[in-house]
Amino acid sequence: MDEGKWQALSKEVEGWPRGQRSNFVTNFLRDLIVVGDIPPGERVNERVLTERLGISRTPLREAFKILEGEGLLSIRPNAGATVVRLSPEDVEDALEILIGLESIGAERAVERATPEIIEEIAELDARMREAFECRELMEYFRINQEIHQRIIDAAQNEALSRVYSSESARIRRFRFAGNRDHARWARAVAEHAQILDALRRREGPLLRELLRAHHRAGWKIARKALELPEKSP
Amino acid sequence: MDEGKWQALSKEVEGWPRGQRSNFVTNFLRDLIVVGDIPPGERVNERVLTERLGISRTPLREAFKILEGEGLLSIRPNAGATVVRLSPEDVEDALEILIGLESIGAERAVERATPEIIEEIAELDARMREAFECRELMEYFRINQEIHQRIIDAAQNEALSRVYSSESARIRRFRFAGNRDHARWARAVAEHAQILDALRRREGPLLRELLRAHHRAGWKIARKALELPEKSP
DNA sequence: AAATGCAAATTTGCATGCAATATAGCTCCT
DNA sequence: AGGAGCTATATTGCATGCAAATTTGCATTT
Known part of the structure; x- marks a missing residue:
């Protein structure tokens, strides 16, 4: 994933309120996927995102699951999440x-x-x-x-x-x-x-x-x- | 939640494979909700379920998020999940x-x-x-x-x-x-x-x-x- | 040079611990 | 008695640690 693109965005995340973190991350990620900032087929690395967003892996992984349910991410067990590629x-x-x-x-x-x-x-x-x-x-x-x-x-x-x-x-x-x-x-x-x-x-x-x-x-x-x-x- | 109902079911869970635990829990919970075994409006307690299912809270909470996305659970931040009540x-x-x-x-x-x-x-x-x-x-x-x-x-x-x-x-x-x-x-x-x-x-x-x-x-x-x-x- | 096998490094899955918040229970007051 | 306020308990949100699985890098072989 192109790390440069994220620099500007990471600041907004500071201090997201407790109890809403995973929802906010979900919305944030959904936007990135939906507009194509994270391109289809790209693997989404947990560590990279947690560092960019300043949160831990737990709420991030919850967001992954939600986005999988929405058909935006595909999660292969033990092998991470990738942005769904649509034909x-x-x-x-x-x-x-x-x-x-x-x-x-x-x-x-x-x-x-x-x-x-x-x-x-x-x-x-x-x-x-x-x-x-x-x-x-x-x-x-x-x-x-x-x-x-x-x-x-x-x-x-x-x-x-x-x-x-x-x-x-x-x-x-x-x-x-x-x-x-x-x-x-x-x-x-x-x-x-x-x-x-x-x-x-x-x-x-x-x-x-x-x-x-x-x-x-x-x-x-x-x-x-x-x-x-x-x-x- | 009526704890008696769960006794029989808890055994099946032993040894769910790594990488599928949250998905299996999701399916398991979905069935319980969909057939009404967990009645609408009932609060779903994390600790009770983790003990019944023999898993930790992490995959369970991922399942909660998925089921919320499906409109089966409603999660209030800091106040737990309840089965959605349909009018x-x-x-x-x-x-x-x-x-x-x-x-x-x-x-x-x-x-x-x-x-x-x-x-x-x-x-x-x-x-x-x-x-x-x-x-x-x-x-x-x-x-x-x-x-x-x-x-x-x-x-x-x-x-x-x-x-x-x-x-x-x-x-x-x-x-x-x-x-x-x-x-x-x-x-x-x-x-x-x-x-x-x-x-x-x-x-x-x-x-x-x-x-x-x-x-x-x-x-x-x-x-x-x-x-x-x-x-x- | 391409393919294969193997070890190191990365990454994921899950359990657990701690702090924040909500809930329950109690006391005291009117 | 009923309610307000406070304290104790239970519960949730999230970070982190460890083990399992995967991917990467490299050496070896064909």
Whole structure:
């Protein structure tokens, strides 16, 4: 693992509160994996991380187990943890699940979303459009992801939110590539306007179909952009 | 926790292999929680379990973290783990997800299932029918669960199988109650025949609708049978 | 030079100990 | 009697130590 990358981050960890250390480490590591700072297939060494993070191996290993459960790490007994390497098929599989979950979410969201929640999503949509116009890809992507999560959350199904969030994180890096193409990016923004509109008008089936098409289009581009970037082991 | 129940089980644990202890403990605990041997809302004491299982706290605590991730345990920092208490709404939410996941699975299963897999499911179906005729409720239930999992597995989407299995386990106890009513039980067996038939004929949309109706009917009975057995906290 | 075998060094799995926190039990007060 | 406050006990969070397993490095052989 490239040790240089960690220098800046290690400071934040000082004095994490007792009882939350393993959870914080989990979130911290999840972020690193999800954005690709720790690349797929890389072995994650316990000692290196404990030194960087200033914690002992116990909470770190607890974090490993959690991330294994989330499908982000693979732990071979006696031989350490490695970041899971996803094939394009894996990503497609996860996307299929996400689309299915959004279908469920869409139908419930139009029933249960409060006007306040819809307005919050509308605000996010406006900020996302801003980011698009300023060509701030990262910020755009972040808000984009949050909008989708918020629509799911609006369904007020806790388990749904949990599963969606987890599966979404697993393939986050790949979805990012879905907005590299500028023409696609512009169309995605337009699609989001339609999505928001369908939510406002509480048209469940329409919302569902819009989301489905939105994801499929995004992945189609992402796939091209990535061009099978990682071989299966 | 009723300590008597554990006596018989503690022996099995002797000599669990190094490198698998926390995983075995996880599976072991999951079973106990999933079938209700450790009742919902009950605090799980680390010391008691380590003594019963003959292991140290480290692998046990790793198991706790995994089960928390699966939504089976709730860990409050400094205040221990308790078995999650599900409200009827929680169960309904999970069921909604399961139905959605089976919809995805159904469409893929009819595309990807090999004849061998279908025949395995057919065999399970036959054995399930046998269990029904012998009034062996537990065995029936077990095979029933396995059939649904196998249909999902036939879709050959690893993440789907993983998520389905996890969500299914979370509400297993409640689904069991769905077969208490004998008239319902008989109809469920008939529905399974239709489900198998649709799979054999590879009629995706039909399979999807049959599964959906099957679950809804089962839950309707289960709900009546349970009559809101657990209050939300 | 590549492959094989072996020993040293690293790394993991797990048990244990200590400090921090929560819980239970007690006393005292109203 | 019931509750507030305090003390003792139990329990959790985390660091650390040791043994087992794996990986690494090197010498030897083919």
